[in-house]
Structure formats: C-alpha cells, structure tokens
Amino acid sequence: MQYITLGKTDISVSVVALGTWGIGGWMWGGAEESESIRAIHSALDNGINFIDTAPLYGFGYSEEVVGKALAGRRDSAVLATKCGIWWEKEPKPEGDGELHVYSTAGALGNAENYERILYRYLRPTSIRAELEASLRRLQTDCVDLYQVHCQDATASIAETMETLLELKKEGKIRAIGVSNVTPEQLAEYQKVGYVDVLQERFSLIDRDVQKNGMAKTAEENGMNLLTYSPLAHGLLTGKLSPDTTFAPDDFRSSDPRFAPDSIAAMNAKLAQLQPLLVKYGLSLVQLVIAWTFSTGPKTNVLCGARSAKHASENAMAGSVRLAQEDLDLINGLFS
Numbered sequence: 001m002q003y004i005t006l007g008k009t010d011i012s013v014s015v016v017a018l019g020t021w022g023i024g025g026w027m028w029g030g031a032e033e034s035e036s037i038r039a040i041h042s043a044l045d046n047g048i049n050f051i052d053t054a055p056l057y058g059f060g061y062s063e064e065v066v067g068k069a070l071a072g073r074r075d076s077a078v079l080a081t082k083c084g085i086w087w088e089k090e091p092k093p094e095g096d097g098e099l100h101v102y103s104t105a106g107a108l109g110n111a112e113n114y115e116r117i118l119y120r121y122l123r124p125t126s127i128r129a130e131l132e133a134s135l136r137r138l139q140t141d142c143v144d145l146y147q148v149h150c151q152d153a154t155a156s157i158a159e160t161m162e163t164l165l166e167l168k169k170e171g172k173i174r175a176i177g178v179s180n181v182t183p184e185q186l187a188e189y190q191k192v193g194y195v196d197v198l199q200e201r202f203s204l205i206d207r208d209v210q211k212n213g214m215a216k217t218a219e220e221n222g223m224n225l226l227t228y229s230p231l232a233h234g235l236l237t238g239k240l241s242p243d244t245t246f247a248p249d250d251f252r253s254s255d256p257r258f259a260p261d262s263i264a265a266m267n268a269k270l271a272q273l274q275p276l277l278v279k280y281g282l283s284l285v286q287l288v289i290a291w292t293f294s295t296g297p298k299t300n301v302l303c304g305a306r307s308a309k310h311a312s313e314n315a316m317a318g319s320v321r322l323a324q325e326d327l328d329l330i331n332g333l334f335s
C-alpha cells in the first residue's frame with residue numbers, strides 16, 4: 001500500500017480508502033452487518049487505514065457499524081465523517097436550509113425508518129450537534145477528518161469554516177474537508193481557513209474536477225483529492241451484465257447508466273483494457289483504482305465495499321505503479 005499525508009497534517013493515509021455508504025444499506029438495497037464488519041476489518045488488515053462514513057448513510061447506521069468494527073482498533077484507522085445534511089425527524093434549530101431530497105420507503109428503502117425529508121443544512125449549532133452524535137455512534141472522542149457533505153446556500157461559508165476551525169482547536173477534529181462544492185465555494189472556504197481534503201466525484205467517466213480546475217486547485221494548495229464513486233457505483237467493475245437486476249430500493253434500478261444497453265456498451269469499452277490486466281496481473285477493478293490515484297500526487301480513491309472480498313481486492317491495488325505510457329493509453333480510451 002502507498003501512503004500520503006492528509007492535507008497540511010502529518011497524518012498518513014492510504015491511497016485506497018474505504019467508503020461505507022453501501023454499509024449503511026440505505027439506497028443500496030440493504031447490507032448485512034457481520035459482513036460489513038468483516039469488510040472493514042479486511043480493509044484494515046490489507047493496508048487501508050482511511051475510512052469514510054457519514055451520518056446520512058443509513059441515518060446513523062453506517063457510523064454505528066464503523067464504530068463497532070473499530071472498537072479496540074481505533075488507532076489503526078484515520079476516520080472521516082461529515083456534516084451538513086439534516087435527516088432527523090425533529091425540527092431544525094434555526095432556519096430551514098435547502099431541500100435536498102425526499103427519501104421514501106417505497107422508492108429508496110424498504111424500512112419505515114427511510115421515510116424522511118432531507119435538507120442541506122449548516123449552522124454552527126447544528127454542526128456541533130451533528131459532530132457530538134457522530135462521536136457517540138463512532139465510539140470515539142475525535143474525528144480525524146470532518147467534511148462538509150453538501151453545501152447549503154442559506155448558510156454562511158465563513159461561519160461554517162470558523163466553526164470547523166474552533167472544533168479543530170478544541171481537539172474534536174484533526175483535519176477539515178469539503179465536498180460537493182463549486183470552484184467559487186472552495187475559494188470562499190480557503191479565504192477563511194485551510195481545506196485539507198476536497199471530496200468529489202471522480203472516475204474514468206466522471207471528470208468534472210479536472211474540467212472545472214478544482215483538481216488543479218487542490219494540487220496547488222496541498223489538499224488531498226478524495227475521489228468518490230471511482231467505480232461509478234459498480235459500472236466500472238466489469239462485473240455487471242445487461243441481465244443484472246437491482247433491488248427496487250437500490251438507486252441503480254432507476255439510473256439510466258445501469259440500463260442494459262449502457263452496461264453492455266461500458267463492458268465493451270472496458271474489454272479494451274484486457275492487455276493491461278495481463279501485463280500487470282491485475283483485476284479490472286484494481287486497474288481502475290490504480291489509474292485513479294495515479295492522476296495526482298495527493299489523490300485517495302474512496303471505494304465503496306461491503307464485503308471482505310471486495311475490500312481486500314481493492315486494497316491490493318494500492319501498491320500498483322502504472323507506467324506513464326499505460327496511463328496515457330487509458331486516458332486515450334476514456335477521454
């Protein structure tokens with residue numbers, strides 16, 4: 001496994017990170033707790049020390065599972081979670097935030113617990129309350145990386161950053177990250193404080209951060225680019241087929257990218273990578289992960305896994321070094 005530092009800190013993080021949205025079950029057709037815990041342990045045993053979760057993932061459930069898995073092993077993980085999405089059924093402390101999404105049991109989950117209205121919501125008091133709840137669920141007294149999950153246009157970015165800086169001074173968080181920002185919002189955060197991590201969608205087929213200049217801004221300012229959905233929710237694994245069916249409460253069941261024709265076209269394109277798999281002795285997933293962290297000096301690839309098999313396969317990609325000519329070849333195929 002290769003390791004890099006986290007933002008301006010001296011914390012060392014693996015280039016392959018473990019994402020735990022799927023472990024929360026919500027929007028992913030459920031998850032099996034004991035296998036989720038095995039996945040987290042397998043990640044740690046195979047060199048992944050960077051684990052990302054969020055209160056939103058299963059409405060606290062993903063954090064609880066991560067907390068259980070890390071009991072007695074907290075020191076071996078760099079733990080990242082988030083704030084900024086209100087999913088509680090109780091009224092918000094002040095103001096309304098912005099409507100984010102309706103989560104209904106029928107469309108997105110099969111449990112009554114999933115029926116909620118989600119808001120993008122950031123206030124100094126709510127950030128503090130969210131952090132306290134996360135610390136409880138995660139069974140820890142400090143979050144290594146605290147990230148703003150989504151941006152709330154009704155909140156002040158300066159006030160949000162000031163709150164995060166206070167939490168850092170108080171020793172409750174060790175580094176600061178932002179996610180789902182525009183280049184302008186990122187610049188506003190930087191005016192007030194230091195951003196250690198930019199967490200954005202990035203994969204072979206999702207290149208917005210390269211196109212809008214944020215990948216460059218991150219590199220020039222010593223931020224880590226923590227790339228989410230690097231396997232495009234499974235589309236880039238080559239393991240889906242046009243016959244694959246998704247549970248009704250799996251969001252991919254209604255995503256056009258996962259329609260049979262789209263899966264077939266992607267698999268045909270991915271098949272062109274076969275010579276590289278032979279050359280390096282890698283699985284397709286490992287090649288895709290290695291390409292992703294090779295795109296920048298401080299890129300961590302945040303792969304979602306909810307089985308020990310997937311977690312260890314993904315971790316093994318962390319030691320791969322691809323030659324420039326092969327990176328160019330992959331870029332040419334997927335540009």
Ligand SMILES: NC(=O)c1ccc[n+]([C@@H]2O[C@H](COP(=O)([O-])OP(=O)(O)OC[C@H]3O[C@@H](n4cnc5c(N)ncnc54)[C@H](OP(=O)(O)O)[C@@H]3O)[C@@H](O)[C@H]2O)c1
Pocket residue numbers: 018019020021022052053149179180199200227228229230231232233234235237239285302303304305306307309310311313314
């Ligand atoms: N900041 C944000 O707004 C945001 C948004 C999205 C995601 N994230 C973070 O990023 C993480 C990763 O993103 P993601 O979960 O959307 O998608 P992803 O990592 O691109 O893909 C996950 C999918 O890939 C499959 N997979 C993983 N490893 C595999 C392997 N070795 N072989 C075959 N299939 C494999 C999983 O299979 P199974 O279905 O069998 O588990 C799952 O279907 C999340 O868990 C979360 O921590 C953040």
